Amino acid sequence: MKCRKCGATAAINMRQHKLALCADHFLEWVPEQTQRFVEKYKMFTLEDKILVAVSGGKDSLSLWDILNRLGYHADGLYIGLGIDGRRSPSGEGIGYSDESHRLAEAFAAERGLTLRVVEVEQTYGATIPELAVISNRGRDKPCSVCGLNKRYIMNRAAHDGGYTVLATGHNLDDEAAVLMQNTMNWAGGYLVRQAPVLEATQPGLARKVKPLCRFYEREMAAYAIVRGLDYIYDECPHAVGSTTIYYKEVLNQMEEHRPGAKLQFYLSFLQAKEQGLFALKPGDAELHACDKCGQPTTAPGPEGCSFCRLWDKVRAVKGARLPASAAITDPVEA
Ligand code: Q46
Ligand code: ZN
Ligand code: ZN
Numbered sequence: 523m524k525c526r527k528c529g530a531t532a533a534i535n536m537r538q539h540k541l542a543l544c545a546d547h548f549l550e551w552v553p554e555q556t557q558r559f560v561e562k563y564k565m566f567t568l569e570d571k572i573l574v575a576v577s578g579g580k581d582s583l584s585l586w587d588i589l590n591r592l593g594y595h596a597d598g599l600y601i602g603l604g605i606d607g608r609r610s611p612s613g614e615g616i617g618y619s620d621e622s623h624r625l626a627e628a629f630a631a632e633r634g635l636t637l638r639v640v641e642v643e644q645t646y647g648a649t650i651p652e653l654a655v656i657s658n659r660g661r662d663k664p665c666s667v668c669g670l671n672k673r674y675i676m677n678r679a680a681h682d683g684g685y686t687v688l689a690t691g692h693n694l695d696d697e698a699a700v701l702m703q704n705t706m707n708w709a710g711g712y713l714v715r716q717a718p719v720l721e722a723t724q725p726g727l728a729r730k731v732k733p734l735c736r737f738y739e740r741e742m743a744a745y746a747i748v749r750g751l752d753y754i755y756d757e758c759p760h761a762v763g764s765t766t767i768y769y770k771e772v773l774n775q776m777e778e779h780r781p782g783a784k785l786q787f788y789l790s791f792l793q794a795k796e797q798g799l800f801a802l803k804p805g806d807a808e809l810h811a812c813d814k815c816g817q818p819t820t821a822p823g824p825e826g827c828s829f830c831r832l833w834d835k836v837r838a839v840k841g842a843r844l845p846a847s848a849a850i851t852d853p854v855e856a
Contacts, residue, residue, distance in 0.1 A: 604649025
């Protein structure tokens with residue numbers, strides 16, 4: 523297989539685009555395409571101050587690398603979830619969170635980039651697995667409390683740090699799997715909000731963007747490898763057996779028979795939305811400031827937003843072991 527641009531041996535063949543490229547041309551093609559998507563969906567400009575949510579995985583580190591190569595002002599945000607606290611005999615953290623933190627720090631240091639870090643345990647008083655045990659008595663996976671915390675902290679860090687845009691590394695496989703899951707449940711409220719760009723509808727919210735949403739997972743893995751990025755290969759241990767992974771497998775089977783099926787599924791959805799297939803009902807997107815922390819919430823009242831209610835519950839259980847206000851006034855450590 524030869525590179526379409528120069529005839530050298532191809533490093534990747536993308537059947538869905540009928541395009542094979544050598545390593546050099548693939549490394550040029552990815553940022554070019556990203557820039558095209560950034561412009562097409564009006565994600566941001568060179569004037570924006572961007573915060574990239576960095577997990578230490580291939581997608582988020584690739585995104586940070588690409589935005590940096592394209593000349594955007596992009597800082598990173600790492601959220602320490604405290605997952606898998608294994609230690610080496612010498613006492614070093616070697617579990618999922620410690621390892622991903624180490625890789626994110628190394629990536630930033632090598633390139634002279636700014637990485638902001640929020641450690642959930644140090645800032646709020648418990649790790650995500652601990653939080654899950656307290657909030658749902660360990661019956662379920664920690665993913666729902668984890669997601670709630672990540673969304674809250676990302677938004678808050680973006681707001682407090684003066685960022686106009688919050689970028690995440692979701693790729694096409696992530697988006698198509700979520701889309702399929704939401705479609706199977708006809709979850710209209712989620713479908714209407716699933717998009718490459720979610721505008722900041724009010725002060726206190728950052729515009730959320732997904733610049734990699736049209737790249738296959740395989741393409742992002744190839745980018746990270748060819749570019750020599752050092753990323754965490756392992757998934758979070760709690761991802762095993764998740765519904766998202768199940769839908770990814772289903773979609774991969776479809777893709778096998780019909781190259782491009784995944785992309786078409788996602789793009790047709792975006793087109794249907796543009797044509798008005800899904801729309802917000804009046805009042806659907808109404809947000810109010812939380813009485814306790816001031817962050818936007820759909821559930822106003824003296825008990826606060828879902829984040830505040832969750833941590834209040836944890837504080838009641840863990841009592842004095844938690845800081846009184848859980849330091850929620852300053853979640854960002856530079
Ligand atoms: S990090 Fe958190 Fe994921 Fe791990 S606990 Fe679940 S939600 S799987 S993306
Ligand atoms: Zn080439
Ligand atoms: Zn709140």
